[in-house]
Amino acid sequence: MKKLPLAYALVAALTTSIAANAADYNIDQTHTTIEFKASHLGFSYVIGRFDDFEGTFSYDPAKPEASKVMATIDTTSINSNHTARDKHLKSDDFLNAAKFPEATFVSTSFKVTDEDNAVMMGNFTLNGVTKPVSIDVAKIGEGKDPWGGYRAGFEGSFEFGMDEFDFKSNYGKVMIDITVEGIKK
16 A cells, blocks of 8 residues: 655645646545554554644646645544543643644655655644654545546655654654545635
8 A cells, every 4th residue: 555644645735836737736624534543651552533624735747746735733623532532632741732723734845756656845843843754655546526626635654753742741653644635726
């Protein structure tokens, strides 16, 4: 399975105008997922998602290296299927969602590795901290949809240490998986 990093999904999510032939896409929230997996005390994993996000991306298959992504995630929309745990994840032990209700990603570069894969670099801001991240991205597909529109889909993933974003509780790595579908503007 080809992997598309969160950054690329975000790249595919939010975009700025670039090359003349590039197409701008809005993220289709009903066909996009931003999921996470984090260690639970080293014994198991907490798995969940963010329910609210928005973004755009710019993508031209003739010039994929010019792709751009910008995305915003509502950190208060974290959903691990357990209300008490979600409350704790929103607290200042982890996301500090009351103070920092948004996480953002803005791409800075896009390096094509083969016909359907790339590495997207960008700045990820979470809990008030901005760090560069590298996302492995894979193209899922693109084409006309049954309603007369045009869509493109990508997937990606990346990981970071909780300590990198100043989480008070630090149980190691957080893995982010993104699947994004965009509708051409």
